[in-house]
Structures are given as C-alpha cells and as structure tokens.
Amino acid sequence: MSLESIIFAILGVIAVSGGILTVFARDVTRMAMGLGAFLIAVAGFFVYWGATFLGVVQLFVYIGGVLVLMIFAIMLVHRSPDGSPLLESRHDVAALAVAGGLFFMVVTALRGYVPDSVDQGITSGPTELSEAFLGPMLTHFEMGGVLLLAVLVAVVVILGGEDR
Amino acid sequence: MSLLVVTVGLFSLGMYGALTRRDLVAILASIEVMLGSATLLLVGLAAAGTPVGPSEGAVEATGVMVIVLAAAEAAIGLALVISVARRFKTTRIDELAEVKG
Amino acid sequence: MSVLLDYGWSVVLIPLVLSVPVAVFGRALGRFMPVLAIFGPLWVLVYGIYALADDSAASSRAGSVEWLTVADAGGLSVGWAVDGLTAVMLVVVGVVAALVVMFSAGYMAGEQGLPRYYAALCLFTAAMSMLVVADGLLGLFIGWELVGACSYLLIGFWFTRPAAAKAAVKAFLTTRVGDVGLLLALALLWREVGDLSYAAVFAAAPALPASVVTAASLLLLVGAIGKSAQFPLQIWLPDAMEGPTPVSALIHAATMVAAGVFLIARAWPLFSLSSDALAVTLAVGGITAIGAAAAALVQTDIKRVLAYSTISQLGFMFAALGAGAWGAAMFHLVTHAAFKALLFLGSGSVIHESGSQELGQMGGLLRKMPITGVTWLIGAGALAGLPPLSGFFSKDEVLHDVAGVAPAWAAVLFGASLLTAFYIARTTRLAFFDSYRGSVHPHEGAWNMRVPLIILAAFAATLGFAATFLANSIGAHHGALDLAVAVGSTALALVGLAAGWIVAGRAHHDLAQTRWPGLVALMRSGWGADAFVERVVLTPVNATSRVLYSGADRRVIDAFVEGTASAARRMGRGLASLQSGDTQWYATMLGAGAVALLALVSYVGRGL
Numbered sequence: 032m033s034l035e036s037i038i039f040a041i042l043g044v045i046a047v048s049g050g051i052l053t054v055f056a057r058d059v060t061r062m063a064m065g066l067g068a069f070l071i072a073v074a075g076f077f078v079y080w081g082a083t084f085l086g087v088v089q090l091f092v093y094i095g096g097v098l099v100l101m102i103f104a105i106m107l108v109h110r111s112p113d114g115s116p117l118l119e120s121r122h123d124v125a126a127l128a129v130a131g132g133l134f135f136m137v138v139t140a141l142r143g144y145v146p147d148s149v150d151q152g153i154t155s156g157p158t159e160l161s162e163a164f165l166g167p168m169l170t171h172f173e174m175g176g177v178l179l180l181a182v183l184v185a186v187v188v189i190l191g192g193e194d195r
Numbered sequence: 196m197s198l199l200v201v202t203v204g205l206f207s208l209g210m211y212g213a214l215t216r217r218d219l220v221a222i223l224a225s226i227e228v229m230l231g232s233a234t235l236l237l238v239g240l241a242a243a244g245t246p247v248g249p250s251e252g253a254v255e256a257t258g259v260m261v262i263v264l265a266a267a268e269a270a271i272g273l274a275l276v277i278s279v280a281r282r283f284k285t286t287r288i289d290e291l292a293e294v295k296g
Numbered sequence: 297m298s299v300l301l302d303y304g305w306s307v308v309l310i311p312l313v314l315s316v317p318v319a320v321f322g323r324a325l326g327r328f329m330p331v332l333a334i335f336g337p338l339w340v341l342v343y344g345i346y347a348l349a350d351d352s353a354a355s356s357r358a359g360s361v362e363w364l365t366v367a368d369a370g371g372l373s374v375g376w377a378v379d380g381l382t383a384v385m386l387v388v389v390g391v392v393a394a395l396v397v398m399f400s401a402g403y404m405a406g407e408q409g410l411p412r413y414y415a416a417l418c419l420f421t422a423a424m425s426m427l428v429v430a431d432g433l434l435g436l437f438i439g440w441e442l443v444g445a446c447s448y449l450l451i452g453f454w455f456t457r458p459a460a461a462k463a464a465v466k467a468f469l470t471t472r473v474g475d476v477g478l479l480l481a482l483a484l485l486w487r488e489v490g491d492l493s494y495a496a497v498f499a500a501a502p503a504l505p506a507s508v509v510t511a512a513s514l515l516l517l518v519g520a521i522g523k524s525a526q527f528p529l530q531i532w533l534p535d536a537m538e539g540p541t542p543v544s545a546l547i548h549a550a551t552m553v554a555a556g557v558f559l560i561a562r563a564w565p566l567f568s569l570s571s572d573a574l575a576v577t578l579a580v581g582g583i584t585a586i587g588a589a590a591a592a593l594v595q596t597d598i599k600r601v602l603a604y605s606t607i608s609q610l611g612f613m614f615a616a617l618g619a620g621a622w623g624a625a626m627f628h629l630v631t632h633a634a635f636k637a638l639l640f641l642g643s644g645s646v647i648h649e650s651g652s653q654e655l656g657q658m659g660g661l662l663r664k665m666p667i668t669g670v671t672w673l674i675g676a677g678a679l680a681g682l683p684p685l686s687g688f689f690s691k692d693e694v695l696h697d698v699a700g701v702a703p704a705w706a707a708v709l710f711g712a713s714l715l716t717a718f719y720i721a722r723t724t725r726l727a728f729f730d731s732y733r734g735s736v737h738p739h740e741g742a743w744n745m746r747v748p749l750i751i752l753a754a755f756a757a758t759l760g761f762a763a764t765f766l767a768n769s770i771g772a773h774h775g776a777l778d779l780a781v782a783v784g785s786t787a788l789a790l791v792g793l794a795a796g797w798i799v800a801g802r803a804h805h806d807l808a809q810t811r812w813p814g815l816v817a818l819m820r821s822g823w824g825a826d827a828f829v830e831r832v833v834l835t836p837v838n839a840t841s842r843v844l845y846s847g848a849d850r851r852v853i854d855a856f857v858e859g860t861a862s863a864a865r866r867m868g869r870g871l872a873s874l875q876s877g878d879t880q881w882y883a884t885m886l887g888a889g890a891v892a893l894l895a896l897v898s899y900v901g902r903g904l
Contacts, residue, residue, distance in 0.1 A: 043201045046235075050205045050228050054212030059220070066224045069205075073231045077258070080242035085258045092262050097227065097269040104273040105220055107280075122884055126214035129887040134207035136894040138199055145199040145236075146243040153242050159252030160259070168256045175263045182267040186274040214884050222880075288880060 038079055046072035059105050063098065070094050081153035084160055198239045205232035219276045219286040226272075227265060234261045304376040307343050307386060307425040311336030315418035322411025330401035333414040334394055336421045341390025347383035348769055374438065375493065377431035380769035384626065385428040385558055388633045391755070392550040393421045395748035399641050400542045402745035403648050413453055417546070420446035424551050428558070432493035433482050436559065440478065440523070443552045444471050450547060451539035463535035470532035474522015478559075481515035484508065498565035509566065513573035516563055517580070524556030524610045527584040531825045533607055537599040537653075541644030544599060549606050549640050550633035557613045557629050561622045561770075568620065578618025578698070582705040582712075585611030589715035591822045593722070597653045598643045601723045604822065605679065606636055608712060612694050615709055621697030623772025628694050630766060631686035631759045635678035638752035642672040645745050646727060649738035655723065660732040665740045669728050671753035676724050678756045680717040681789045683782070689760030692785055696778040713785055717792025718799075725800035 045068055052065025070093045077086035164172045205228060212225030234257075240247045241254040280286050314336045322329045397417055404410060423446055427439025445468075452464030486492055488508050489500045501509060520526070525533035536548050547553070560567050560577070567573060585608050592604035609632050616625035645668040646661060647653050662669035678687035691713060699706035732738075740746065767774030818824050 039197065043197070046205060047201065047208075050208045050232075053221075053224050053228050054208055054216070059218075062221055062224055066227060069228055070231060073235050076235055077238060080238060082238055082242070082255050082258065085238065085255050085262075088259055088262055092266050093227075093231075097266055100269060100273055101220065101224065104276055107277060122215055122880060125881075125884050125888075126211050129214065129884055129891060130207040130211035132891040133210060133887060133894075134203055136891055136898065137203045137206075140894060140898055141199055141203075144245070145240065146245060153238070153251050153255065155251035155255060159250060160255045161252075163250055163252035163256040164259075167250075168253055168260075171256070171260050175260055178267055179263065182270050186270055189271075189274045189278050210887060214880050214887065216880075289878070 042072050042075045042079065045069075045075070063102050063105065066101070067094060067098050070098060082155075084157045198236070198243070202232045202236035202239065205229075205235070208232075217287050217289055219279065219288060219291075220273070222288065223269060223272045223276070227269070230261060230265045230268075234258050237261075304343075304378050304429055307340045307429055308376075308422050310339045310422075311418045311425065312422035315415040315422065318418055319411050319415035322414060327401075329410060329414050330397050333418050334397045336418045337390050337393035337397060339390075340386055340421060340425050341394055344383050344386030344388075344390050347378045348380070348387060374435040375431040376429040376435070377494070378429060380771055381558075381561060381626065382428050384630060384766060384770055386425065388554075388630055389421065389424050389428065389551050391751075392546055392633055392637045393417070393424075395637070395641070395751060396542045396546040398744050399545075399644065399748040400540070402742040403542055403644050404540060405742075409453070413450070413540070416446050416449045416453075417543075420450070420547060420552075424555075427555055431495070432491075433485065433497065433563075434492045436562070437478060437482055440519070440555065440559075441475065443547070443555065444468065444475065444523075447471075447536070447547050447552055450543040451536050453540055453543065454538070457538070459535075460538040463532075463538040467532040467536045470529055471522045474519045474529055474556075477515045477518025477522065479519075481512050481519065484512050484515065488512075494562065497563075501566040501569055506570070510570040510572050513563075513567045513570040514576065516559060516567065517573055517577055520556030520559045520614075521580060522556075523559070524553050524614070525607050526556070526580050526610060526614055527587060528825070530584060530588065530607050531822065531829060534600050534603045534822055537597070537603050541599065541640060541647055544603070545637045545640030545644065548603065549636040553606060553610060554613075554629045554633065557610065557617065557625055560614075560617050561626050564622050567617075568622075574618050574620060576618070577614055578702060578705055581611045581614025581616070581618055582708045583611070584608065585615060585712040586708050586715065587611075587823055589712045589719065591819050592719040593715060594816050594819045595719075596655050596820070598646065598655055598658070598723060598727060599640075599653050601655075601719060602636070602639055602643060605639075605716065605719065606632075608716065609636065609679070612691065612709060612712070615698050615705060616694040619698040619701040619705075621694065621773075623767050623770065623774060624690070624693040624697045626770055626772065627763055627766055627774075628690040631678065631690040631756070634752055634759055635675045635685075635687055635756035638671060638675035638749065638756050639679065641745075641749055641752065642668050642675060643727075645741050645749065646672075646738070648741055648745070649736075650734045651736050652734060655726040657734040658727040658732070659730045659734070660728070661738060662728040664732065664738050667740055667746050668749060671749040672724065672728060674753045675756050676720045679720050680793055681713055681785055682793075683786055684757075684760060686756050686759035688782075688786070689763055689777070692778060692782050693763070693774075695785055696781045699781065710785065710788060714788045714792040717789040718796040721793040721796025722800040723796075725797050730801070 049065045049067070049069030049072055053062055053069060054065075056062040056065055070089065074086045074089040074094070077083070077089055209225045209228030209230075209232060212228065213222050216222045216225055237247060238254060238258055241251055247254055276286055279291065283291060285291065314333065318325075318329060318333050325332060397414070400413070400417070404413060407413070420443060423439050423442030425439070427436050427443060430436040430439060448464050448468040451467050452461050454460045455464070482492060485497055488504055489497050491497065491500075504512075522529045533548060533553065537544055539548070588604045588607035588611060592601050592608065595601040595604060609628070613625040613628050613632070616622070616628060643653075645665065646658060649665060650658055650661070652658070662673075674685065678685035681688045681691045695706060695709055695713070698709055764774055821827065
C-alpha cells in the first residue's frame with residue numbers, strides 16, 4: 032500500500048465518520064463535532080492535493096466561522112425544555128431510497144470520467160488563484176462580494192426586526 | 196474510483212441527513228456536508244489531472260466561491276433559525292409545519 | 297437608394313418605443329400626449345413616401361436585411377424588405393393612423409384612460425408596420441397577431457360597457473378562427489419549403505405539388521377571411537363598432553381589415569398558382585359584397601351601416617383577387633382606405649356632436665356642420681362610385697377585371713354597387729338632410745377634428761387619378777378605363793342614389809318596415825349570421841353538454857363516482873400526504889425526481 036493510499040484512506044475515514052456523526056448523532060454537541068471532523072478532513076484533502084490556499088480558507092472560514100456560528104446558534108436556541116431528543120429521523124425509508132438511488136446513479140454516470148488515483152496534484156498557488164479571480168472568474172468574484180453584502184443586510188433585517 | 200465513491204457517498208449521506216433531520220440546525224449541518232463533498236470531488240478531479248475548468252487556478256477559485264456561498268448560506272440560515280426560534284419557541288421542522296402565520 | 301431606406305426596422309421600432317412614454321407619462325403630458333403619439337404614424341408615413349419615391353426600392357422585392365434571428369434551424373428568421381407594395385401600404389397606414397391620432401385629440405378629449413388609448417394606437421401602428429414590412433410569412437404572422445391584439449384592446453376600450461367587452465372578445469375569437477388557418481398555412485409551407493421568407497417560398501412554389509399549393513393558398517385565404525371579415529367570418533366587424541369611432545376608422549376600415557387583401561396580394565406568386573383558391577376567393581368576395589351591401593340597406597346605426605359597407609367593399613377586393621387582378625384589389629384598398637376612413641371620421645364627428653349613433657336622432661346636419669357634411673358627401677360619392685371621385689376608378693377597375701373572368705360574378709358585383717349607392721344615399725339623407733330630429737345642438741367640431749376630414753376628403757376625391765402611378769409602384773397591371781363598365785356603373789350608381797334618396801325621405805313612415813317586417817329584421821341582423829352561429833355552433837355545444845350532464849354524467853359517472861367514493865377517499869388521503877406542507881417530504885420527492893431523470897438519461901436516453 033502506497034503512502035498516497037494510506038493518507039487518502041485516513042482522511043477518507045475521518046471525513047466519512049464525521050459525516051455519519053453529522054447525520055446520525057442524536058446529540059447536538061456530537062453533531063457539531065462530527066461536522067468539524069468532516070470539514071477538517073476536507074481541508075486536509077485540499078492541502079494534501081496541493082490546493083494549500085483552499086485548504087487554509089476552508090479551515091478559516093468553515094471551521095473558524097461557520098462551525099463556530101453554528102455552535103453559537105445551537106447554544107442560543109436549544110434549551111430543550113421537555114428533555115425530548117432534539118435530533119431524530121423520519122421519512123427514513125423514502126430518504127434512504129432516494130439517497131441510495133442518487134448515489135448509485137451518479138456513480139454509474141460518472142464512473143468513466145473519474146480517474147482511479149489522484150496522483151498529479153494541484154500545482155497552482157495563490158498567484159494562479161488570484162489570476163483566475165481577476166480574469167475568467169471576475170464576474171463570480173464580484174457577485175460573491177455583492178452576495179456577501181446582501182447577506183450582511185439580510186441578517187441585520189431578519190434579526191433586527193424582532194426588537195421593535 | 197475510490198475518490199468518486201467517497202465523495203458521492205458523502206453527498207448522499209448529507210442528502211439523507213437533510214431529508215430526515217427534524218431540527219433546522221441539523222438540516223443546515225447536513226447541507227454543509229453536501230456542499231463540502233461536492234467541492235471535494237471538484238478539487239479531486241483537478242488534482243487527478245482531469246480538466247474541469249479553464250485552469251487549475253479557476254478550480255481553486257471555484258472552491259473558494261463554494262466556501263463563500265456556504266458561509267453566506269450558513270449566516271442567513273442560522274439567522275432565520277434564531278428568528279424562528281424566537282417567534283415559535285421551536286426549531287423542529289415538523290412542529291413548524293403545523294404553525295400557521 | 298436613400299440612406300433612410302436602410303433603416304426599415306424603424307417603422308416598427310419608433311411607434312413601438314413611442315408607446316412606452318405615451319403609456320407611462322401620458323397623464324403628465326395631458327394635451328400633448330397625442331402630439332407625442334402622432335410621431336409614430338408620421339415616421340411610418342415619411343418612410344413610406346421615401347420608399348415610394350425611390351425607384352430602386354419600387355422595382356425590386358430584394359434588399360432584405362436580416363433583422364432578428366429567431367432560431368437558426370433552417371433559417372427561420374424575421375427580416376424586413378421594402379418594395380412598392382410595402383411602400384404603398386406604409387403610406388396608407390401612416391396617413392390614416394396620423395389623421396386618426398389627430399382626430400382622436402378632439403374626439404376623445406376628456407375620456408378616462410387616454411394613455412392606454414394612445415399607447416394602443418402606437419402599438420397598433422407598430423404591429424401594422426411589422427405586418428407590412430416583414431420579408432416573410434413569419435414576420436407577417438407576428439404583426440398579424442399583434443394587430444389582432446391591439447384591435448381587441450381598442451374595441452374594448454370602454455371595457456366597463458358590457459357590449460364593448462363582449463364585442464372585443466367576439467372579434468378576437470372570430471378572427472382567431474382565421475388565424476388558425478394562417479398558422480396552418482405557415483406550418484405547411486415550413487414543412488414543404490423549409491423557409492418562410494417570401495423569396496424562398498415564391499421560388500419554391502412552382503415546383504411544389506399542386507395539392508400543396510392549393511392547400512396552402514386556401515389556408516392563407518382562411519386567415520385573410522377572418523381578418524377581413526369576409527363570409528362566413530364576417531360576424532365580428534359590425535359588433536366591433538362598439539370601439540371608439542376613430543379606432544373603427546383606423547383598424548376596422550382602412551388598415552387591419554385590409555390586411556387580408558394585403559396578405560393575398562403579397563403572397564400572389566404562390567396564391568395565383570392555384571385556380572381553385574382563386575375561384576373560392578372570387579365566390580367569397582362576391583357573396584360578401586352583395587350580402588353585406590344588402591344588410592347595410594336597413595341599418596339604423598350609422599356606424600353599423602359603415603361596418604357592413606366595409607365588409608361589402610372588402611368583398612369587392614376579394615372578388616378582384618379571385619379574378620386575378622391583385623393590382624385592382626390593391627388600388628381599391630388604397631382608395632377605400634381614404635374614403636372609408638373619411639366616412640368613419642365624419643360619422644365620428646356627427647356622433648360626437650349629436651351624442652347618438654342612431655340615424656333617427658340625426659338629420660339636417662349639413663347646415664349645422666358644413667365641413668363634416670361636405671367631406672361626407674365627397675366620401676359618399678366616392679363610395680357610390682361617382683366620377684371623378686376615387687372610388688369610381690378603383691371600383692370600375694375591379695368590375696372590369698371580374699367581368700373579364702366571370703361575367704356572372706361581375707353581375708353580382710354590379711348589383712352590389714347598386715345597393716352601395718342605395719344605402720349610402722339613404723344614410724346621407726337621414727343624417728345630413730331634411731330637418732334635425734335630435735334633442736341637442738350640434739355644431740362643427742374642433743379644428744383637430746376638421747383638418748383630418750379635409751385631408752382625407754382631398755385624398756378620396758383625387759386618388760383615382762393616381763391609378764397608373766400606384767400600379768407602376770406595386771408592379772401590377774393597370775388597364776385603361778373601360779368605357780362600357782364606367783358608363784354602366786355610373787348609371788347604376790345614379791339609380792341607386794336616387795332610390796336611396798327617395799326611400800330615406802319616406803323613412804319616417806317605415807315603408808319597408810311595415811310591409812316586410814320579417815325581411816327587414818333579418819337583413820338588419822346581418823342575414824341572421826349571429827343567430828345562425830348561435831343555432832349551428834352554440835346550441836349544439838350547449839345541448840351536447842346538457843345531454844352529457846343529465847345522461848352521461850348524472851346516471852353513469854355519478855353512479856360510478858359514488859360507488860367508488862370510498863376508494864377515491866382512500867386515494868385522496870394517499871395523495872394528500874404528498875401535499876402535507878412538509879418541506880422535507882417535498883425535498884425527498886425532488887430528489888426522487890432527480891434520480892428518475894438520471895436513470896432515464898442513463899438507461900433509456902443513451903441514444904439521445
């Protein structure tokens with residue numbers, strides 16, 4: 032077993048178990064931990080494949096921002112008064128069928144297009160990234176900025192309206 | 196093959212969670228899993244040498260865009276969750292379905 | 297070629313764009329709204345005059361510029377092309393539309409919803425220009441449908457009046473029957489030729505099988521019949537008189553209803569290949585001409601007289617087309633546009649002042665409204681075919697050409713001319729002579745209502761001498777004046793005028809009314825066409841639905857339904873779970889749909 036396979040396997044196991052915890056955990060704190068593990072594993076994949084900058088952004092924005100925000104929201108909201116389990120599942124059978132069917136169909140459809148091994152790696156760095164943002168993806172960049180501004184305003188509107 | 200199975204598997208897992216979870220925050224978390232796995236597949240493809248965009252820089256930029264979108268979505272989603280929790284004293288989607296107004 | 301002519305699309309775009317500020321800022325513009333709105337028709341007129349004066353444009357049907365590609369499959373494109381025929385139509389549309397806008401400034405003053413009115417007029421001008429300048433049947437069809445929509449909007453301008461709303465719907469639906477024919481013609485030609493531009497269709501037409509040519513021509517004819525209110529789709533035009541009178545002058549006399557004639561003249565290289573279609577056109581025109589003229593004899597509403605008169609005159613044009621004389625048809629179209637618009641605006645002036653459309657409420661108006669009266673007399677003379685007014689020349693050319701092909705139909709048209717002179721003399725005497733029978737004090741309208749009348753009267757009087765110029769412009773054959781026909785038709789016109797004059801004098805005694813009340817009622821209702829449609833179309837549909845309701849529905853379906861009610865209830869409960877308000881269930885269904893689509897594409901659609 033090559034080193035690549037071992038690293039891939041380790042990161043994969045972390046990501047999958049994190050994902051499973053996110054989806055199945057009955058306890059809110061465990062769910063947040065699972066999501067954190069999944070996101071860190073994804074960042075690990077990015078760094079390992081050479082997309083260092085992306086990995087760092089993933090760590091900062093996702094784990095430093097989104098996850099903390101989420102935990103914060105959980106703490107704000109979940110004061111379970113009656114002690115009933117906050118996280119439980121329903122529609123299990125239908126959802127399982129849909130998710131399984133989607134998995135099967137997408138894997139079948141993309142089988143021929145995805146190489147077996149990820150050996151090449153990404154050679155581009157922040158320079159190429161910024162060139163892409165200021166070149167072919169300038170529109171995306173600008174729209175992202177506008178979106179964030181809109182989100183900022185929206186959050187203020189959604190949460191600010193309550194006090195009045 | 197393993198890349199495809201892992202990423203699509205994680206995507207389906209996240210989808211299952213988003214479809215079954217009863218709590219708004221948990222649904223958001225599941226959606227984050229879906230987003231993350233999709234980005235993972237995209238970057239993985241680029242790393243495997245498959246041309247998936249104009250350049251490798253563009254692929255990375257797309258990854259950054261997904262993160263930006265996810266952050267925006269989480270911010271709005273959680274703001275809504277907090278707002279809903281304040282008004283209806285619950286974040287369970289099945290209870291919310293029965294709330295009128 | 298003048299530089300101006302390179303901008304053919306402007307005749308559509310300028311009125312179209314103008315309609316926006318008219319609609320939006322109309323209220324703020326107030327009195328100046330018509331001033332703004334008139335620039336659209338004026339531009340069409342200027343462009344048409346340039347095109348008419350330009351030799352290179354008049355001599356060629358080519359020079360089309362690609363305008364807007366709708367779909368690149370097989371070159372389905374909308375383009376414009378300007379030639380003599382187009383130029384003549386543009387001038388007609390521009391002159392009448394501009395004068396109608398001007399007239400409206402006086403006639404419609406003080407009405408509610410004027411921005412809507414003028415915007416619709418601008419839109420109509422744009423649509424009519426589109427219909428005219430299109431270089432293919434597709435562009436023509438777009439304009440064709442848009443003028444129909446504008447007609448609907450303007451007939452129903454006073455939409456709070458139930459009669460107006462009903463008339464608008466009736467006009468829209470009846471013309472729609474014809475439009476289906478036109479659409480089918482387009483589909484047929486598209487299948488056979490693969491291109492809808494005139495050039496391609498006409499180039500391919502001689503090589504097409506005779507059956508296809510006949511079918512396409514007949515379908516085009518169905519479209520033309522619907523738009524031009526020909527038999528048997530004539531029922532909408534009299535009711536369309538519920539719209540404002542200037543609109544009747546523009547849409548339902550001069551331009552839109554003439555679009556059917558224009559369509560056939562435009563498609564002449566195709567249409568003329570089918571002798572069957574020509575024979576049908578001749579018969580349709582002949583029947584319509586005499587039938588509508590007879591119905592006009594007994595109308596008591598001045599606008600309905602003119603409406604039946606329009607149907608009848610369009611019948612003359614169709615008869616000319618059927619006789620192969622499309623040049624004569626176009627000539628009559630142009631003169632008719634002038635004198636019929638004049639008559640309509642004159643009637644509008646009368647209605648505006650006397651406050652009634654009933655001939656019984658008029659009388660003696662010549663002295664009270666001299667300008668309206670004199671211009672009306674010119675229009676009436678032109679309609680009756682008195683030399684040297686324009687209608688005389690164009691109608692004689694129609695009669696001459698029809699007589700050369702089908703003497704029997706020519707006799708019918710001579711009869712129709714006699715009736716034409718009769719009804720217009722009767723109407724003229726009832727409205728303008730003898731003593732005033734109404735209760736208000738009519739006087740001449742504002743200057744902006746008088747000027748259009750004078751201009752149109754000038755056209756109606758003199759256009760007959762432009763026959764050679766017109767024929768050369770549109771590239772049609774123009775025969776010399778046929779002395780026998782001229783003398784005969786003039787004599788008939790004089791006889792008809794005299795008879796109509798005499799009958800109108802005795803109208804107070806209601807001579808015909810008392811002697812043949814049934815016949816008069818039948819003719820007044822337009823030969824009972826509405827009742828016929830009611831009996832043949834509406835009643836069977838209603839009866840069928842009643843039978844289906846009482847027989848099939850009550851006994852069979854209800855029993856079935858009640859017997860299976862419990863099953864349905866169970867099924868309903870099952871289906872209701874799909875509509876639970878449960879977001880996640882919706883999302884699950886969404887995912888299932890995505891999976892199904894993926895499966896479909898992967899397994900079934902591999903070959904696609």
